[in-house]
Amino acid sequence: MDRFSWTTGLLEMGETLVVQQRGVRLSDGEEKVKFDSGVLLLSTHRLIWRDHKNHECCIAVPLSQIVFIEEQAAGIGKSAKIVVHLHPASSNKEPGPFQSSKYSYIKLSFKEHGQIEFYRRLSEEITQRRWESMPTGQAMQVNKDSQAGRIRAVGIVGIERKLEEKRKETDKNISEAFEDLSKLMEKAKEMVELSKSIANKIKEKQGDITEDETIRFKSYLLSMGIANPVTRETYGSGTEYHMQLAKQLAGILQTPLEERGGIMSLTEVYCLVNRARGLELLSPEDLVNACKMLESLKLPLRLRIFDSGVMVIELQSHNEEEMVAAALETVSEKGSLTADEFAKLVGMSVLLAKERLLLAEKMGHLCRDDSVEGLRFYPNLFLTRS
Amino acid sequence: QMSQQLGTFRSHLEAFASKHKQEIRKSPAFRLQFQDMCATIGVDPLASGKGFWAEMLGVGDFYYELGVQIIEVCLALRHRNGGLITLEELQQQVLKGRGKFAQDVSQDDLLRAIKKLKVLGSGFGIIPVGGTFLVQSVPAELNMDHTVVLQLAEKKGFVTVSEIQASLKWETERAKQVLEHLLKEGMAWLDSQAPAEPQFWLPALFSELHGHD
Numbered sequence: 001m002d003r004f005s006w007t008t009g010l011l012e013m014g015e016t017l018v019v020q021q022r023g024v025r026l027s028d029g030e031e032k033v034k035f036d037s038g039v040l041l042l043s044t045h046r047l048i049w050r051d052h053k054n055h056e057c058c059i060a061v062p063l064s065q066i067v068f069i070e071e072q073a074a075g076i077g078k079s080a081k082i083v084v085h086l087h088p089a090s091s092n093k094e095p096g097p098f099q100s101s102k103y104s105y106i107k108l109s110f111k112e113h114g115q116i117e118f119y120r121r122l123s124e125e126i127t128q129r130r131w132e133s134m135p136t137g138q139a140m141q142v143n144k145d146s147q148a149g150r151i152r153a154v155g156i157v158g159i160e161r162k163l164e165e166k167r168k169e170t171d172k173n174i175s176e177a178f179e180d181l182s183k184l185m186e187k188a189k190e191m192v193e194l195s196k197s198i199a200n201k202i203k204e205k206q207g208d209i210t211e212d213e214t215i216r217f218k219s220y221l222l223s224m225g226i227a228n229p230v231t232r233e234t235y236g237s238g239t240e241y242h243m244q245l246a247k248q249l250a251g252i253l254q255t256p257l258e259e260r261g262g263i264m265s266l267t268e269v270y271c272l273v274n275r276a277r278g279l280e281l282l283s284p285e286d287l288v289n290a291c292k293m294l295e296s297l298k299l300p301l302r303l304r305i306f307d308s309g310v311m312v313i314e315l316q317s318h319n320e321e322e323m324v325a326a327a328l329e330t331v332s333e334k335g336s337l338t339a340d341e342f343a344k345l346v347g348m349s350v351l352l353a354k355e356r357l358l359l360a361e362k363m364g365h366l367c368r369d370d371s372v373e374g375l376r377f378y379p380n381l382f383l384t385r386s
Numbered sequence: 387q388m389s390q391q392l393g394t395f396r397s398h399l400e401a402f403a404s405k406h407k408q409e410i411r412k413s414p415a416f417r418l419q420f421q422d423m424c425a426t427i428g429v430d431p432l433a434s435g436k437g438f439w440a441e442m443l444g445v446g447d448f449y450y451e452l453g454v455q456i457i458e459v460c461l462a463l464r465h466r467n468g469g470l471i472t473l474e475e476l477q478q479q480v481l482k483g484r485g486k487f488a489q490d491v492s493q494d495d496l497l498r499a500i501k502k503l504k505v506l507g508s509g510f511g512i513i514p515v516g517g518t519f520l521v522q523s524v525p526a527e528l529n530m531d532h533t534v535v536l537q538l539a540e541k542k543g544f545v546t547v548s549e550i551q552a553s554l555k556w557e558t559e560r561a562k563q564v565l566e567h568l569l570k571e572g573m574a575w576l577d578s579q580a581p582a583e584p585q586f587w588l589p590a591l592f593s594e595l596h597g598h599d
Contacts (some may be wrong), residue, residue: 073478074474074478076540076541076542076543076591077541080478113477116478116481116482117490120486173409174409174413174416176405177405177406177409177416178416178419180402180405180406181402181406181416181419181420181423182423184398184399184402185423185424185426185427187394187395187398188395188424188427188429189427190391191391191392191395192427192428192429194388194391195388198388216389217388220388220389220392222433222434222436222437223392223396223436223437223438224392224395224429224437224438225424225429225430225431225432225433225434225437225438225439226428226429226430227428227430241434241436265506265507265508266506266507266508267457267503267506267507267508270453270454270457270503270506271454271457271458274450274451274453274454275454279447280435280441280447281435281446281447281450281451282435282450283432283433283434283435283440283446283450283502284450284453284502284503284504284505284506285433285434285502285505286434286435286436287506288505288506305507308525309507309509309525310507310508310509310525311506311507311508350464351508351524351525370570371570372566372569372570372576374570374572375570
């Protein structure tokens with residue numbers, strides 16, 4: 001920590017701010033120092049730290065002093081850190097908080113994250129060495145000639161003013177955004193109230209309301225993201241949108257299902273479909289609601305829910321019970337198998353492999369051996385040999 | 387009557403979006419405020435990709451894509467941690483996967499995306515431990531007993547039968563059952579060579595080990 005010098009924190013001419021991060025603590029090697037919480041700024045020339053409470057307390061070290069840096073991942077109760085190894089302080093270094101240090105490195109603790117981005121930027125700056133091509137002069141030295149000092153002061157004040165304006169602009173944008181957000185929410189609230197009163201009317205006039213109007217109401221709820229107060233179904237399930245979606249899915253999933261032995265978990269489907277779409281992604285609820293309609297629309301796929309709650313899409317032609325017979329053969333050949341082993345053998349996901357084995361067990365074909373070493377399935381000899 | 391109101395609201399939302407759409411994408415703080423306000427008035431902006439919120443603010447795509455990334459990270463690490471991962475590690479891995487130029491993702495963002503994933507039935511869940519959360523991504527049954535032991539283990543990354551007895555005042559049998567269940571699910575590893583007594587370690591809490599992948 002003896003490589004640091006006191007500074008005003010103002011950027012010099014030719015020096016640009018690269019990135020900054022709040023909530024950073026400095027340590028002198030392995031020892032904690034009083035610089036517990038502050039903003040860490042990276043410029044093209046220096047690493048600057050300013051105490052978040054006392055803005056007068058501001059220190060900096062030139063990037064040219066850095067030998068190399070390393071990352072330290074976060075641990076239990078510890079923040080992620082960057083370790084910065086430094087050259088010994090030069091003899092004409094400006095005065096700083098420490099005269100000497102027994103360490104040749106410091107640690108930057110990122111208590112509010114941001115370490116990944118900061119590390120990347122710091123690496124870039126150290127590699128590019130932009131400070132070499134953008135000389136700034138020793139602006140902080142006491143003995144500079146007064147004329148040059150005056151010019152530099154104007155330059156610094158100008159830069160400071162720009163930073164202040166930018167900060168104010170950002171603040172203004174943010175508060176405007178929050179204000180607009182509040183107004184928007186007021187209107188949204190009105191919509192929620194309106195939907196509740198309509199729902200009540202529907203309940204009362206049960207029969208007076210047409211099928212058409214009910215469907216339209218459901219799609220209004222879907223647009224607003226309001227739960228259906230009448231049926232208490234999840235948001236707008238069974239709408240026109242979900243019907244169309246179901247038909248689309250039947251088309252999209254035919255080939256992938258065939259490639260995967262006729263069965264896929266709903267999470268696999270979610271990833272597959274959304275990765276393919278790129279934009280205008282489906283919400284998990286959209287997917288579930290569409291899949292619930294597959295059977296009633298007589299599409300060649302169906303949704304199946306196992307006892308464990310795991311949800312899958314199967315081809316209509318897929319018969320899980322038949323697959324169980326094949327699974328039994330596989331298990332018998334090997335004597336016994338865990339879900340992991342079976343999955344690897346057959347080329348299935350572990351999730352679905354486990355479900356198949358559990359189904360086989362439910363049908364009486366397999367027995368389980370449940371120990372701390374895992375869940376293992378054996379052919380049910382009680383059945384075959386008794 | 388409702389369709390007219392809906393049309394009016396839609397144009398308000400459009401106006402809002404044209405000014406502040408970027409803010410939603412760039413600022414986790416703004417997203418948080420937005421989500422909280424929606425929850426207060428009883429609106430779920432993430433319910434459907436076809437909803438106004440998703441369509442006009444693009445807030446849906448952000449969270450649904452995050453959902454895909456969360457699923458992929460959890461799947462990749464399942465063999466090592468049994469389907470349990472700390473929110474911190476999940477965040478680190480997701481950020482890594484998103485690459486240099488992607489937007490920042492906060493822990494609140496992750497939690498909201500995960501809550502939506504629950505409906506897919508593959509066992510996504512959130513367990514509060516210590517000051518943070520464990521994310522479950524397999525359909526293993528974790529009841530109150532299991533959760534409480536996980537919370538106890540969070541301090542050091544491991545737990546022993548004696549510790550459970552001392553802190554929770556349980557009988558040996560109850561403690562052993564819980565620990566065995568965690569072992570079976572692959573969420574805990576047994577160190578039977580520990581000096582005093584066997585230690586049950588949770589790989590989900592080994593952030594240091596994972597940091598070097």
